[in-house]
Amino acid sequence: MHSKKKSILSAAIALGLGAGLAACGSSGGDTAPAPAPAPAERSFKRVASFPVCAQLGSSCESDDTTAAEIVAASTDGMTLVYSNSPAGEIGFIDIADPAQPRPAGSLKVGGEPTSVSVLGAYALVAVNTSADHVNTSGKLLVVDIATRAVVATLPLGGQPDSVAVSKDGRYVAIAIENERDEDLGDGAPPQLPAGHLAIVDSVGAPATWTLRNVDLRGLAARFPDDPEPEYVDINDDNVAVVTMQENNHVVMIDLPTGKVLRHFPAGAVTLAGVDASDNRPALISLTETLQDVLREPDGVAWIAKDRFVTADEGDLAGGSRGFTIFNADGTVAWASGTELERETVRLGHYPDRRSDAKGNEPENVDYGRYGDKDYLFVASERASLLFVYDIANPLAPVLKQALPAGSAPEGVLAIPSRNLLVAASEADDRSIIVRSVVNIYSYGEGAPTYPTMKSVDRADGHPIPWGAISGLAAAPADSTRLFAIDDSFYRANRIFGIDVTKKPAAIDTELRITDTAGVLAALPVADAASADRAANFDSLDLAAMINPDKTVNLDPEGIAVASDGGFWIASEGGGTVGEAGRPVTSHNLILKLDATGVIRRVITLPAALNAVQLRFGFEGVAESDGKLVVAFQRAWNREANPRLGIFDLAAGTWSFVHYPLEPVASPNGGWVGLSDITALGNQQFLVVERDNQAGPDARIKRLYRIDLKGAAAGSTLAKTLVRDLLPDLKAQGGLVVEKIEGSAVLANGDVYVVNDNDGVNDNSGETLLLKLGRLQ
Structure with missing residues (x-):
């Protein structure tokens, strides 16, 4: 030594x-007067991770598979509601104290919950009740958050995926995916029945709500007879933007009339300087090029009346490993390129065994305004990170942070009213030491605490x-x-x-x-x-x-x-x-x-x-x-x-x-x-x-x-x-x-x-x- x-x-x-x-620390003698402090840095910090298994018992001593996939918040931001597909239920979390989340019960929904959103006092739960991939069915449950009681059920006529609520509360949009059977042949469409968009006119008591359907067939060049809408979001003008992932297509629909306003292909990108090979043992090498990769977008969120963002996860033959900001007319305002891939490598989060597939695999996005700051949040499913972008200039977003998000974040939710951010990470397998969690982050003064290296x-x-x-x-x-x-x-x-x-x-x-x-x-x-x-x-x-x-x-x-x-x-x-x-x-x-x-x-x-x-x-x-x-x-x-x-x-x-x-x-x-x-x-x-x-x-x-x-x-x-x-x-x-x-x-x-x-x-x-x- x-x-x-x-x-x-x-x-x-x-x-x-x-x-x-x-x-650690030190003390000293008298010092000169400190200069005037600089403006305080603000950042997001994880304050808690709620393990979904805590709903089964405070000690989590159960091998039952649980999952938090999509998460929503009550209007006061004090209660989280999440979909738990393996258990066929929705769960509730009390976050009155965000640093000490508490289990608040669960509710069986009579099928597979695929998404959840909130309208006033109600949680709106999309439930898949399909017998198989051909005989599809589903329902929208309206659940009183306070009493945990189902107050209305609307049949949807297909297998639902995403649910979005308009800001004025007049409309609910539901992507009816009727997803394909990935084990049938090579898993590629067309596989009927076709998907569509369901619109609920949600004025008045839930028992009086009515349902309309929008036909999406014949719009996409890829598999035109088999649209598979994946995700939906609604802007201040009650225009819904719908991603059709497998079709590599985007559709915008006027909700009051149900008319398709415009639609366009999501396009392709060329990625230079990525790792496209799954090596065993792993070898991360950012030296390859992927030519004309289809975006195949998944999650989508409006960031203004005339701009929205897609998480370009990919599925059949795509996945650009990033995200794209689109103008409402279908032109690209900004694309992240290889930035997320490089950052996951830099942070030690790069999933090399996904190199030949979709890399870090962006899954979902959300937007929130915190004080005078506009932030975009991008969930990376395979890297298990949540990227935070400052989008004061949406034509030049700036990466501010990367937050740890448990294993496989699926749902992301901004709660600016409480200076909170939430991500639901669905991977759960006690046998391999992985548990599904709902991550809670607080926005406030101070430098980021992650990464540590x-x-x-x-x-x-x-x-x-x-x-x-x-x-x-x-x-x-x-x-x-x-x-x-x-x-x-x-x-x-x-x-x-x-x-x-x-x-x-x-x-x-x-x-x-x-x-x-x-x-x-x-x-x-x-x-x-x-x-x-x-x-x-x-x-x-x-x-x-x-x-x-x-x-x-x-x-x-x-x-x-x-x-x-x-x-x-x-x-x-x-x-x-x-x-x-x-x-x-x-x-x-x-x-x-x-x-x-x-x-x-x-x-x-x-x-x-x-x-x-x-x-x-x-x-x-x-x-x-x-x-x-x-x-x-x-x-x-x-x-x-x-x-x-x-x-x-x-x-x-x-x-x-x-x-x-x-x-x-x-x-x-x-x-x-x-x-x-x-x-x-x-x-x-x-x-x-x-x-x-x-x-x-x-x-x-x-x-x-x-x-x-x-x-x-x-x-x-x-x-x-x-x-x-x-x-x-x-x-x-x-x-x-x-x-x-x-x-x-x-x-x-x-x-x-x-x-x-x-x-x-x-x-x-x-x-x-x-x-x-x-x-x-």
Whole structure:
């Protein structure tokens, strides 16, 4: 360890690390009068995420699939109403205190609710009651929000999708999609019956409302006999704009008369500088071009009487990965191009496995005026982000923020009257640690709190792609820099340099790990000290581990800065001995890299341990006093606790001790294991211990201190709790993230932790790089 860092941290330990972490800050003497304050910055901040499963019980201990798809608000903005398709119901949330949303009950609707809107005291719920894709039917339920009673039912004559209410309350427009069967043939239209627009004249008591239909056949060039209206919105002149996604067409209808005013194709775009390939392992490369991609718009919102915005999600053969501002005459006022794709890469939210499909996949849009500011909100379904644009000039929108939105945001709702913004994220599967949430954001003074980290542009003008951060380390004598690594989700593993003085922290360098010296390639021979040791490596898949350009595909889970320069990397082995479904393809390795990322040495486990390999192997590495210490995530060979491996660099020998894990505490079961280890000096270490649960099921996310002085080989260590991380994670306003994977202590004592977002695969994509405080 660098002497300066060692002395600082040793002094910090002497002051009492076991007492916890102190809040960051400093105090000083008298200062000069402060200058006049600049105008306060205003932004949106997530204040709460309401898990839909909370309607089933406050502890969310149910495996039932739930979802919040489309969300609306009561006229006073105190109650949210959302559609829950899997449960066949609508749900209510009390947001009198937005930071403490409370479940307020649910109502079965006798079918699949597809959308919801609000008119006065009523929630208007579109319900699909179709027997199949040919025999379509639906209804509009009028529900008294206060009593939760259905006061009227209007038959719709088809499968409904979106519902919109005019500002004067005189009209309700319902897109009757009659969606196609995606499993029939290749899923392409035409598949009758055709869709249409339903108009409800909503003056008077709901029992007196009447229904009219608008025929949309023969308008679109694509599938003219099978219009599939997707989304509808209404402007101040009671003109409805309707997107027909599969038809790549837009229609405007005068609601008082039911006449089609105009219609036009949504058009196509050419996207240069995007990733159009799904690589396994993932490789984000913004170097491809998609020619003449159909927009195929989904969500739509008016931003003025004569302009509207479409979220160009795509479906059959399109998806421009952005959004478009249209003039009412059908001309394009502005198009986002590749901006959303680039920004999701910059924020570590890029869904690489959707590269060959629709990329970040913009799903929906909404507009709101907050004070004197006009904002446009764009929900990205696959990147799980909500983009905030200042549209003071709708011909030149300015991206102001990107907000974390849970997994797969579908509905977005501006509530300017309460300075609130809401997004409904529908993905829900407790078995893969994903829960559907309704996200609540507050608009007020202060800088954005998300992202916590983003990348700068490379020399080629593209942002450094990143994600799946699995390890963290501190620069030895520079309290401004951290280093991180990505794991096996990505091809060509890299080390990232992070400037923590920036807000958010800036990933400003990337260093690829390479085997240009041939050390890894020679491993089965060069490291074979005996015949039985050579046999130990028979299962290594070196062809998969080393790319043609000598970059490597490993599973880096831990990183430490080496005392003599370069880095130590702990790579987790792949597969479990004796498990047919998970054959061993790689072993747990410690790699010594020089400062340029070239592998110079590989350290392996003893053959006896490799013979009982469990796939939960190396998770962290630290160097201290001439030794490397690696943390095994879980116990191998039916031992009671996981090992810490201690490798003497001079002698080249291993010894092992055991770490006492906490018992499983989550109502969802799972396991508890280790995720990182950080050297503190004087043979003391900081350890990350966590369960594999997230959201309301998470129970254990903790930092402990251990001391290896005098620890006998084979012994079980004692540990001291330093910090429970659950309050820190809950304070971010979202669901608790699962994988706290990295920890580091800067030379000045600042402690950082970071989570792994799994490359946005079955994950909200959030990466939280949290500065916790200083060691005492």
